Amino acid sequence: MSDARRDMDRKDKAALKVIGIVLAVLSLLVLFGVRWVAGLIGVGSEGVGWQTAFVSALIVSTVLVVVFAIASGDGLIGEMPTVVAAFFLFTAFFTVSIALIL
Numbered sequence: 575m576s577d578a579r580r581d582m583d584r585k586d587k588a589a590l591k592v593i594g595i596v597l598a599v600l601s602l603l604v605l606f607g608v609r610w611v612a613g614l615i616g617v618g619s620e621g622v623g624w625q626t627a628f629v630s631a632l633i634v635s636t637v638l639v640v641v642f643a644i645a646s647g648d649g650l651i652g653e654m655p656t657v658v659a660a661f662f663l664f665t666a667f668f669t670v671s672i673a674l675i676l
Contacts, residue, residue: 601667605674624673631668635661 622630639661646653 602670605671609674622673624669627673628669630672631665634668635664638664
């Protein structure tokens with residue numbers, strides 16, 4: 575592999591990390607903003623706890639991954655590490671989303 579190719583791969587990985595961090599921060603800001611606006615207009619109550627949000631997120635994530643597995647067909651076996659990583663990311667995202675918004 576040439577030096578230019580390795581340098582480009584390194585730059586792509588760095589750019590992907592920066593984009594991921596920016597999207598994570600923006601997602602959290604949107605979630606907190608929705609909760610703040612809901613508090614201003616008097617919608618909502620105590621909300622659900624983290625434990626209830628986690629259980630709900632596990633169910634939603636499992637259903638979503640099963641739907642993706644059915645849609646992917648034979649491609650699932652080669653993509654198993656990606657599917658497992660996506661499951662944990664979905665679970666984390668849905669847990670925080672449910673706990674902060676509801």
